[in-house]
Each structure stands twice: as structure tokens, then as C-alpha cells.
Amino acid sequence: MLITTRFAPSPTGCLHIGSIRTALYAWLFARSNKGKFILRIEDTDVKRSTQSSISEIIDGLKWLGLNWDEGPYFQSDKIGYYKDIINFMIKSGLAYKCYCTSRRLDILRKKQLLTGKKPKYDRKCRDLLKSSGDLEYVVRFRNPISGTVSFFDEIRGEILFNNEELDDVIIQRTNGIPTYNFCAVIDDNDMNITHVIRGEDHINNTPRQINLFRSLGFNVPIYAHVSMILDINGKKLSKRKEVVSILEYKSRGYLPESLLNYLLRLGWAYGNQEIFSINDMIKLFTLKGINRSPSRFDVGKLLWLNRFYIKNVSKCSIVEHLKYQFDKNNINYSNGPDLIELIQLVGTRYNTLQDMVNCSRYFYDNHIILNADAAKKYLVKSSIVILEYIYNKILHLDKWSLEELLTMIHVSVVELNMNFSVISMPIRVAITGNTISPSIHIVIYGVGKLRVLSRINAALIYINKN
Ligand code: GLU
Numbered sequence: 001m002l003i004t005t006r007f008a009p010s011p012t013g014c015l016h017i018g019s020i021r022t023a024l025y026a027w028l029f030a031r032s033n034k035g036k037f038i039l040r041i042e043d044t045d046v047k048r049s050t051q052s053s054i055s056e057i058i059d060g061l062k063w064l065g066l067n068w069d070e071g072p073y074f075q076s077d078k079i080g081y082y083k084d085i086i087n088f089m090i091k092s093g094l095a096y097k098c099y100c101t102s103r104r105l106d107i108l109r110k111k112q113l114l115t116g117k118k119p120k121y122d123r124k125c126r127d128l129l130k131s132s133g134d135l136e137y138v139v140r141f142r143n144p145i146s147g148t149v150s151f152f153d154e155i156r157g158e159i160l161f162n163n164e165e166l167d168d169v170i171i172q173r174t175n176g177i178p179t180y181n182f183c184a185v186i187d188d189n190d191m192n193i194t195h196v197i198r199g200e201d202h203i204n205n206t207p208r209q210i211n212l213f214r215s216l217g218f219n220v221p222i223y224a225h226v227s228m229i230l231d232i233n234g235k236k237l238s239k240r241k242e243v244v245s246i247l248e249y250k251s252r253g254y255l256p257e258s259l260l261n262y263l264l265r266l267g268w269a270y271g272n273q274e275i276f277s278i279n280d281m282i283k284l285f286t287l288k289g290i291n292r293s294p295s296r297f298d299v300g301k302l303l304w305l306n307r308f309y310i311k312n313v314s315k316c317s318i319v320e321h322l323k324y325q326f327d328k329n330n331i332n333y334s335n336g337p338d339l340i341e342l343i344q345l346v347g348t349r350y351n352t353l354q355d356m357v358n359c360s361r362y363f364y365d366n367h368i369i370l371n372a373d374a375a376k377k378y379l380v381k382s383s384i385v386i387l388e389y390i391y392n393k394i395l396h397l398d399k400w401s402l403e404e405l406l407t408m409i410h411v412s413v414v415e416l417n418m419n420f421s422v423i424s425m426p427i428r429v430a431i432t433g434n435t436i437s438p439s440i441h442i443v444i445y446g447v448g449k450l451r452v453l454s455r456i457n458a459a460l461i462y463i464n465k466n
Contacts, residue, residue, distance in 0.1 A: 003035030011053035014245035039071035139172035154224035253354030336364035368433035383426035405441035430459035
């Protein structure tokens, strides 16, 4: 049997970290069993589905490297096909048209609530003998009235429902469009999905879907329902407080490796191991290792992992992600050291690539932004002698190398008879606009001779003016 899993998002919002964790588990399960992973976009809810959400799903999965073997399939392409099956189900008595108005259903629901009953459709139209002409209708599945439906969840074990508790689920809306519960069953069958790995919010849909599978004579897949991700205090993640969109993490300078590693460990464990390469993940992943209790999202831990990966992934891979960050910040990265060289110059001790770019922009921008406090403290009359001295030294330097520049700085300490920091700070502020940077010879080297000279000049003009 070819293990086949799918990721079946509804494109109605951002690509949420919870959905991506589920996608990762489904992807890993397929990969670790040499199976197939399918991408299916569940876009039958025309009003809520958006093109931007579809692009976000595709971009997010690509960025993370969660590649799919088939798809993306779009359910909206298959409406006619679904409707043919629904018509067949009506003809063969597996489904029926329900003409109840939403007003009637509303009153029914309120009455049930008032008498302490669980709201449920009373099956008024289930046994209507003839159709009601032109009246609006939905199509409902004729769910078994008695007995039970149970399944073994790979994460949670045996789960059992009484059919009596289940509604006759709507499979086609009044606008003629089939619903999620129906389309998911048809597609899971057509795509030979062996394992449905999805969020626990779908547990209640599962018995309805199993009944649908059985009524159509289909094989029922194996289910695994993944728990929710909560915030650090155990409350529902809120979009206002936490970043929940995968692409927002990309934009903030996280590496895909960090997110994958973090999301994997958030709800799945292999002893105490913290760091997992993609190959480790594929080798070690099992559904049984998924925790059934909800996980708590800890952005501090994610930052720690990101710092780890920035230090440890290959420079070439950092360069690819850095290009995106530079473009996003409108910095022309060809206007300065090449990015591999930049990493050598500034090092990799950053929490995010966004931090790295923020700390490197003076290598590329034509004009620096002077930090007012730094300028006030270091671009002062007593710095003129230092800046003029260094200007001349640099102007007459024959060779542009890190060693040459380091020697030049050492010589200046002796010749000016000043402390190293007394010399380096005004130069640093003149060249970078700020008081924090890598060693001064590195800064001078990376910024380049012409730009260094013109920035020192500008600093001297600034001092004379103020
Ligand atoms: N489209 C559903 C959602 O985004 C997923 C359904 C499923 O995995 O069966 O929640």
C-alpha cells in the first residue's frame, strides 16, 4: 500500500503556524514511509476563499521546502463532478433535499436550547415523498439513525460517537455548491488518501465523513488528529498578540530550518533531542510520537533556534535568504561587499536575518543615517584631529586588505598617542552612523575606500557646522 497523505487547507486567511505544523507532520509521514504527499486547496466556500490566501499557502510551503507530489488540486474545479455524485445519492436514497427555511431551523434550535437539548436538525424533510417544486433547498446526507461509529485515532486512540447525536449533515448548500464534509470525502477517496492527518477541530466531522465513506462503499482512511497550539499561558493563540502567519516569520528574518525544527518539536518528541535536520526528521518521525495534549508556543525558543541555525547552516543558504531581506528593505546588495563576504565580515551572531540586515546596511546605502546621540558624543571638535589623520592614512594606503587596515589602526594608536577606543569611536560613527559595529578595520574594509573618505569628509563638515 502506498502511504498517501494530504494537506487540504481552506484558503480563507493567512497560512497559520498551526496548519503548517499539521502539514509538516503529514509531509514527514509520507516522506518517512516513501509515500506520497498531495496538496489540495479546499476552496468551495467561494465567498471566503481568496487568491492571496492561495498564493500564501503555495509560497509558504515552497519556502519551507514542504514539496508536494501532486497538486495543487482545486476543489472549485470539480463542482460539476461533485454535483453529479450528489444527484446520484439523492436518486439512490443516500441523500435528500431539505426545504426547511433558516427561520424554521432557527426557531427549532432555540426551542431545543430552551428545553436543555443539544441543537440538531429534526429530520423533517428526511422522508418527504415528493419534492417541493421551486423552493430553495439544501441536500442532506441520510445519516444512520441508530448504532455507533468509531475510529482508531493514531494519536488519541479509540473514539466513538452515537449516530443518534449526529445531524444529517448538509452536503450541498442552497446555492448549489457542495460542502466541505462532502468534497473532502470524495477527494480523500479519489486521491487514495491512506492517512488523514489534520487538526483536532475536525474530530467532530470525522464520524460524519466515515458514514459518508461507508454509504458510498469507499474505504475509510486512517485518522490522526493533531492538537491545538496555544499561547505561552495556555490560551488560544491570538492574531493580535502573536505572529501566527508563516510568511510573517519569513519576513521577520527567520530561517525555514528554524521554523520546521521548532514546529516539529512543538508537539512531537524524540527523547531529549532538540535539533533535527530534515533527514533526521524523516528518519525518526512517527505518528505515535505526537503528543495528544495541546502545545504552548514559545517565541523565545523559536528565536533561540533561529540564532542556532543562522550560525550553523551553510553560508550559501543564508545568502539566498539574505537577498530576500535586502530586497524587502530596499537595499541594493550589489552596492557593497558580496553577501558571502558580508557574512565573513559581520559574523553570524544574530537572532534574525532582519537584525543582520539592519546591522549591515551602512555597507550598501549611499548615505548613512547619523544617530543623533552618537553624533553628539563623538562627532565633536576633539575628533577632528583623529578623523583628519585617518583620512590621510586611508587616502595614501596602497593596498586594501584587512591586515593592512588593522596595521594602520595599530600605528595610529601609537602615532596619535591615544587609546584605541578614543580613536575608533569617532571613525565608527562617521562611517556607520552608529556606535555599534564589528571591529573598525573590518568596517573600513567593507565600506570601501571612496565611501569611507567621503563619509569622513561629511563628518568633518558636520563637526564644523555644529
Ligand atoms: N479544509 C480544512 C481546513 O482548512 C481541512 C480539512 C481536512 O484536513 O480534512 O481546516
